[in-house]
Amino acid sequence: MKTSSVIAGIAAPLPYSNLDTDQIMPKQFLRIIDKAGLDRGLLYDLRFDEAGRLRADFVLNQPAYAGASVLVAGPNFGCGSSREHAVWGLQQFGIRAVIAPSFGEIFFFNALNNGLLLVALPAPQVDALLQRVSNTASPQVRIDLLAGTVAAADGWAASFQLSARHRDMFAHGQDMVGASLQQLDEIARYEAAHWARHPWMRDVARRVRARLDTAG
Amino acid sequence: MPGMTLYDKLVASHEVARIDGEHVLLYVDLHIMNEYTSPQAFSGLAARGRRVLRPGQQMAVVDHVIPTHAVPAAARVIQEPASSRQARNLKRNCDEQGIALFDTTDPLQGIEHVVAPEHGMILPGMAVLCGDSHTTTYGALGALGFGIGTSEVEHILATQTLVYRVARNMRVRVDGRLPAGVSAKDLVIYVVHRLGAQGARGYAVEYCGQAIDVLSAEARMTLCNMTVEAGARAALIAPDDTTRRYVEAHAPHLAGADLELAHAHWRTLCSDTDAGFELEHAFDAASIAPFVTWGTSPDQALPVNGTVPDPEAEPDALARVALRKAIDYIGLAPGTPIAGVPIDRVFIGSCTNGRIEDLRVVAGLVRGRKVAPGVRAMVVPGSGAVRAQAEAEGIAAQLIEAGFEWRQPGCSMCLAMNDDVLRPGERCASTTNRNFEGRQGRGGRTHLMSPAMAAAAALAGRIVDARALEHAA
Numbered sequence: 001m002k003t004s005s006v007i008a009g010i011a012a013p014l015p016y017s018n019l020d021t022d023q024i025m026p027k028q029f030l031r032i033i034d035k036a037g038l039d040r041g042l043l044y045d046l047r048f049d050e051a052g053r054l055r056a057d058f059v060l061n062q063p064a065y066a067g068a069s070v071l072v073a074g075p076n077f078g079c080g081s082s083r084e085h086a087v088w089g090l091q092q093f094g095i096r097a098v099i100a101p102s103f104g105e106i107f108f109f110n111a112l113n114n115g116l117l118l119v120a121l122p123a124p125q126v127d128a129l130l131q132r133v134s135n136t137a138s139p140q141v142r143i144d145l146l147a148g149t150v151a152a153a154d155g156w157a158a159s160f161q162l163s164a165r166h167r168d169m170f171a172h173g174q175d176m177v178g179a180s181l182q183q184l185d186e187i188a189r190y191e192a193a194h195w196a197r198h199p200w201m202r203d204v205a206r207r208v209r210a211r212l213d214t215a216g
Numbered sequence: 217m218p219g220m221t222l223y224d225k226l227v228a229s230h231e232v233a234r235i236d237g238e239h240v241l242l243y244v245d246l247h248i249m250n251e252y253t254s255p256q257a258f259s260g261l262a263a264r265g266r267r268v269l270r271p272g273q274q275m276a277v278v279d280h281v282i283p284t285h286a287v288p289a290a291a292r293v294i295q296e297p298a299s300s301r302q303a304r305n306l307k308r309n310c311d312e313q314g315i316a317l318f319d320t321t322d323p324l325q326g327i328e329h330v331v332a333p334e335h336g337m338i339l340p341g342m343a344v345l346c347g348d349s350h351t352t353t354y355g356a357l358g359a360l361g362f363g364i365g366t367s368e369v370e371h372i373l374a375t376q377t378l379v380y381r382v383a384r385n386m387r388v389r390v391d392g393r394l395p396a397g398v399s400a401k402d403l404v405i406y407v408v409h410r411l412g413a414q415g416a417r418g419y420a421v422e423y424c425g426q427a428i429d430v431l432s433a434e435a436r437m438t439l440c441n442m443t444v445e446a447g448a449r450a451a452l453i454a455p456d457d458t459t460r461r462y463v464e465a466h467a468p469h470l471a472g473a474d475l476e477l478a479h480a481h482w483r484t485l486c487s488d489t490d491a492g493f494e495l496e497h498a499f500d501a502a503s504i505a506p507f508v509t510w511g512t513s514p515d516q517a518l519p520v521n522g523t524v525p526d527p528e529a530e531p532d533a534l535a536r537v538a539l540r541k542a543i544d545y546i547g548l549a550p551g552t553p554i555a556g557v558p559i560d561r562v563f564i565g566s567c568t569n570g571r572i573e574d575l576r577v578v579a580g581l582v583r584g585r586k587v588a589p590g591v592r593a594m595v596v597p598g599s600g601a602v603r604a605q606a607e608a609e610g611i612a613a614q615l616i617e618a619g620f621e622w623r624q625p626g627c628s629m630c631l632a633m634n635d636d637v638l639r640p641g642e643r644c645a646s647t648t649n650r651n652f653e654g655r656q657g658r659g660g661r662t663h664l665m666s667p668a669m670a671a672a673a674a675l676a677g678r679i680v681d682a683r684a685l686e687h688a689a
Contacts, residue, residue, distance in 0.1 A: 017538040031298035033255035076414040084365035110365035203272030209316035
């Protein structure tokens, strides 16, 4: 999940509020046990009509936005369902960053864990950027992760902040599980104290299932 | 030192280590999985040769993809090949790792957020995580619950912990009493409407006030479940006698000295009087009417005597576009009274409203009446235990007599990942939690409401104020 520190490319405007993960990745694409084929499902009902034909009027189907690698969207992008398939689908489609005033909480962490960059800008700046990338003659943006800047083709620019932790995750990628496995001793010490205080919490699932099986 | 909120206490008591100013390594007492957000987590573990650290603190349920046809539990099969593969994959993963599973033919199978509390797996003071956004349900019992993604599922499987960004504190006080015929579902739709779809984003919301105190444990689950639709990271209610009675009735394994220890622990699970909340809201329960959504976001809601708003009256450009898009999808003209809107389908169920108390309300309303001609109405109990209870109480017979389909448990048409799906253009009165575009089926139109309101809609064939029916009963 290593990403470079600059993302430059075509940005597509999606000026919708509360674009939920059900719309980003509809239900029929979730019946998988791997991550394959999610590029086709991305924003399916917006990209395709009921008969499965491309909807020519949708922004991602317009020639000016072919190969878009950035989305500029309204507030609360990615709200709703926890499905990480939404992030996988965006990435498989070629999206490397989403710029919006705010993001759904679970989506935010899913993106982080996969190296999809989310840039939060104040709503007036997102509006200004939406206007610029809506100009099909110059829909390019350039995001500099280390400098914390977003620039449009006409020189308009805005700055954003990422926490040091998140910047490192994007710049270098990280095996999060591996990092936490380094703390197994601390986890075991925590558990010993936690279970001494609250013994009924230990192995709660196994014990309840055993009780139900016995009763059954 | 300033006082701590209930949320602060739950986080502090699960902090294995401080990572930085924002993040902690959070211990997970119970991790719940389903068939569609866990497969890639198990394969991620396997790819690196890792094992599940604490299998006894994991449980899994097949709920999202399972069909809900009214066949005996033992005869339930998933015909659709991809969904069947997901269920078999979950069973294999659970068998390999020694994880408790509620499989497709298990008479106790059901929706994860119904099954876990009804068997006493959710106890006050626990941290319970699941790859499903409606995990906020467990705050109803004073447990910290929230949804996570599949990468985080993998992290918990391997370490029984999560790298967690601590949320801010919000308190929502609801004073007074809900009027007769107004339920926790109406309350939560109202709260989501007032806060907005991202009004609680980044916050853990603690509910308090007289209206909350008198809610049953199951009603509190409805409230906390759907608080995520305001963007909340968690929803909490401090444990009280109602909580204790519920937990003791559902967790017979907690007894003796442990129970006494637990009682002492639970008494500490409340916000200190001098605790600080970054944001506070106060609402008057007495002013709340039955609430119904008119649009495609759960905050686009109005009282049953309200009318669909006019986008052109909205000053903000982005908000105006959103309203127009919602109006266009839902197919109702601005100014249309929501009461009187004809419906084609009724869906009663889900992790929000699929519990026995919900079904009792529905049965009480429909007794001696019939579903309106042309309306297809389904009742999908939240679990096998709920289904059995409803049958024992005669509820199922009353529903069937009234013309409802009485089905097997599952997520069903809440997200339509199975064969319970709206057809394009169909309009549904639904007790679920999301009215997103296409959620219940492409082109399907969802109106979220309470079980009583959905039952009344089934009988009338249109959205009506259920209180009129109650008075006529």
